[in-house]
Amino acid sequence: MARKNVQEERKLQILKALDTCLQKKSFEKTSIKDIATVAGVNHGVLHYYFKSKEDILLNYITYVMDDYGTQAREMFITMNPEKWTKAQYIEEIFKFVNNRITLNKNLSRIFVEIWEISLYNKKVRAKLQATYFRWIDEIAAMISYYIDDKTYARDVTIAMIAFWEGMALFSSVFSRDSLNIEEVLKGFQDRILEIL
Amino acid sequence: MARKNVQEERKLQILKALDTCLQKKSFEKTSIKDIATVAGVNHGVLHYYFKSKEDILLNYITYVMDDYGTQAREMFITMNPEKWTKAQYIEEIFKFVNNRITLNKNLSRIFVEIWEISLYNKKVRAKLQATYFRWIDEIAAMISYYIDDKTYARDVTIAMIAFWEGMALFSSVFSRDSLNIEEVLKGFQDRILEIL
Amino acid sequence: MARKNVQEERKLQILKALDTCLQKKSFEKTSIKDIATVAGVNHGVLHYYFKSKEDILLNYITYVMDDYGTQAREMFITMNPEKWTKAQYIEEIFKFVNNRITLNKNLSRIFVEIWEISLYNKKVRAKLQATYFRWIDEIAAMISYYIDDKTYARDVTIAMIAFWEGMALFSSVFSRDSLNIEEVLKGFQDRILEIL
Amino acid sequence: MARKNVQEERKLQILKALDTCLQKKSFEKTSIKDIATVAGVNHGVLHYYFKSKEDILLNYITYVMDDYGTQAREMFITMNPEKWTKAQYIEEIFKFVNNRITLNKNLSRIFVEIWEISLYNKKVRAKLQATYFRWIDEIAAMISYYIDDKTYARDVTIAMIAFWEGMALFSSVFSRDSLNIEEVLKGFQDRILEIL
């Protein structure tokens, strides 16, 4: 039991170290020793807990994506649509996505990195696809409360996510002010409200 | 003069070789020798024409972005808004962007790669920012024909580009059918028409 | 006493695990953990029972060589030359060596491995030399029953063992049929009979 | 032309360096840097001329085996059996094999090493098998001059080579005197003469 915890603790420590490293260098340029240094452990340890650098990456992606997926799920699960107006409900969704994801510069960077890696790495791509499909399904289910046509609900969801994704891309590389990002997000939110 | 052309020819040949390479491997994993092999030249030559691997990248990014920017400009410059209905005009813009960029899987991959590199490379980031600012200005200018509020026109443009960017991201990693991409693009286009 | 036995048991278990490992990988490429896994014990244990990887090897060699030496001795000790014809006696020796050693592919592999290690490892070489001297003496003593000249008896023994060794080498690497190994062994046996 | 020669020169230099290294350490324990040091070149060079450590080994084996095969062939090709008595002919063969191979301690070590590697490495095994088959065929062809039965000639050849191989094994690990190696070789030669 204690043993197990130590293992999980260490693994998390390493994944968090990678998270830190990715703010400075690409995964490719981040060496095992870089991660070890940030994690404050011997580099051999990384090979003890993970079987390769790619294995660290795969676990890291799961960790990041599950983390935010879980946060979102926890939030929306407590929201009873019957007690909220449509506008309030949509606003809550946007608030969460905007502040926690789209405008979270550090996270946006991580996601750009993961998208890029997925271009050339099948396993990462599979993980990414699965995660996005799930997110699409979950959000589509939520807005289905206001839209009868399921296909349309899904298309709107995809468009929303694409937009958020694009805005995240911008927020990762541009300064917030230079693109008036908050205003654009607000305008988009209004349009979505009209549609629903 | 002839000399100059031969030089430019060679450089282009190398940049195109990099373009080919990037369909298979990330820039980081693409070696100088990989590029040289595809270009059909000796690897030493690459250091004759470019002072480093990064220099090749910088020139490549300029080449790609200018290329598509020029294509777009050439197209829209010939379109006289007075002779087109708003719907036709918007449709032409979307047609170009969708087919030549957003749904161009190969190009989308390149852009994802460039975005990622820009996260960690100042020079690339500066180039990317400048290019996008220019694109935003140009498109905003075009749709300003239909919108009086310049700030609003710019925000709509940013939202449009963000959306396209997100869709390009999707098209680079998902199969076109799995996300119903064409339909989503069409639906978005309709919304934009309503706005303008 | 029981303690002692448990200890010996464990040691044997480890040596046998090494034996299994050597059918797949060279000693050099066999890791402590490989052996531990096959033995079904924790790898730390190996350092408890043996002081180093080399120590395991040395014990293993003793185990293998003593094992076969003992088997042979047990066999021949019961054979009373007076009750056997020369031909029968020689045939028994050959039968044992051929079937248990020369044609025993697994064992031949082990011996090739040991010979190789002995090239670069003094302790192993010393052990190997001592063992072969002993075997030569024992077999020479046996055939001395038929040969008066002791030096000649020893030379014939050495030739016999060299031949067997060479044939074992072949059997470890060639398929039995491709070299007609059984026939060659039989022909050799006949020649030896003529000599004695 | 000059280029080609430089390449071959360098390759040979590296293979000879490996040959030297193998007198001290097993191939497994010989590092790329060890070879480079002995060859007096930068270790990166080894990867320029050979694509991996295994590639060096494979080339080395070819080099060693072809070298001795060629020496033998050159020798025997000039011997016209019609001008030699059987005894002289056989003696010449033995003289070559004994002095150049069996009693050549350094070479014997190399061969033991190669045999061992072949146990665990398919490519090396294939090369070894092919070489021995060729040697068997060539020697069998030579002694066929004195033996009508081709199968028997082949069996005798195999026995001879097995014996030489075993003696080489001994010479690689035992001192020449301790096993009376010369005498044993002489005795064996006499027996072969009787057979033919």
Add this chain to the structure above:
DNA sequence: CATGAATGAGTTTTCATTCAT
């Protein structure tokens, strides 16, 4: 006695870059 976490030296390999010819 047993476990498994941790260490750190050492290995092969890759590669941008330089430079003599």
Add this chain to the structure above:
DNA sequence: GATGAATGAAAACTCATTCAT
């Protein structure tokens, strides 16, 4: 201008060994 040989830094990974629990 072009070639390809050479360099050397840095990477991922392996593993015998140690040692606290």
